[in-house]
Amino acid sequence: GQSLEQPSEVTAVEGAIVQINCTYQTSGFYGLSWYQQHDGGAPTFLSYNALDGLEETGRFSSFLSRSDSYGYLLLQELQMKDSASYFCAVRGDDKIIFGKGTRLHILP
Amino acid sequence: GAGVSQSPSNKVTEKGKDVELRCDPISGHTALYWYRQSLGQGLEFLIYFQGNSAPDKSGLPSDRFSAERTGGSVSTLTIQRTQQEDSAVYLCASSHLGGSQETQYFGPGTRLLVL
Numbered sequence: 001g002q003s004l005e006q007p008s009e010v011t012a013v014e015g016a017i018v019q020i021n022c023t024y025q026t027s028g029f030y031g032l033s034w035y036q037q038h039d040g041g042a043p044t045f046l047s048y049n050a051l052d053g054l055e056e057t058g059r060f061s062s063f064l065s066r067s068d069s070y071g072y073l074l075l076q077e078l079q080m081k082d083s084a085s086y087f088c089a090v091r092g093d094d095k096i097i098f099g100k101g102t103r104l105h106i107l108p
Numbered sequence: 109g110a111g112v113s114q115s116p117s118n119k120v121t122e123k124g125k126d127v128e129l130r131c132d133p134i135s136g137h138t139a140l141y142w143y144r145q146s147l148g149q150g151l152e153f154l155i156y157f158q159g160n161s162a163p164d165k166s167g168l169p170s171d172r173f174s175a176e177r178t179g180g181s182v183s184t185l186t187i188q189r190t191q192q193e194d195s196a197v198y199l200c201a202s203s204h205l206g207g208s209q210e211t212q213y214f215g216p217g218t219r220l221l222v223l
Contacts, residue, residue: 041216042216043201044214045212072119096212098150098151099154100150101149101150101151
């Protein structure tokens with residue numbers, strides 16, 4: 001079967017760094033994506049990794065290790081507006097599979 | 109259009125009624141996805157279109173659910189004989205396949221409430 005695992009909740013302090021992990025099991029692999037969703041809003045694209053290593057986009061970075069079927073999203077200099085749910089998604093074969101999401105709580 | 113649009117934005121219906129949800133993808137996007145999201149939950153894949161064909165219908169929860177896409181553009185998700193457990197946000201996304209990066213662009217969703 002195909003599955004993605006990510007923590008259901010993570011809590012961090014404003015200004016700090018937080019890492020959200022994602023492990024996957026899919027038939028075929030073409031890339032790992034991360035999406036952000038604020039309450040009441042639609043998911044929006046954050047990053048994409050097709051090759052091993054770290055991709056950096058401003059305060060957000062995403063890492064992939066295909067040999068470990070593992071990736072993570074790294075958020076630096078946390079701001080209150082970063083409070084949201086974060087979904088990892090893997091493209092395998094003909095479709096994209098989403099994880100159940102990680103709810104990020106940020107404390108002032 | 110500039111983004112993915114969905115209609116209606118909200119729908120309240122009575123149990124047993126049929127509903128139709130519409131998705132207008134970004135112009136030129138060949139791939140279209142339907143997802144369902146219950147309150148506080150993750151995204152549940154329903155169906156995927158490549159052009160007008162649906163190579164993957166594995167996520168449709170029952171035969172009360174059907175979807176079609178015409179002209180490689182607009183898609184309609186139909187739920188027959190709605191049940192209370194069908195209440196959720198139905199999200200549509202589109203993407204342009206061809207490159208190595210497939211970013212999905214989501215619409216605002218249709219919030220369905222079955223009474």
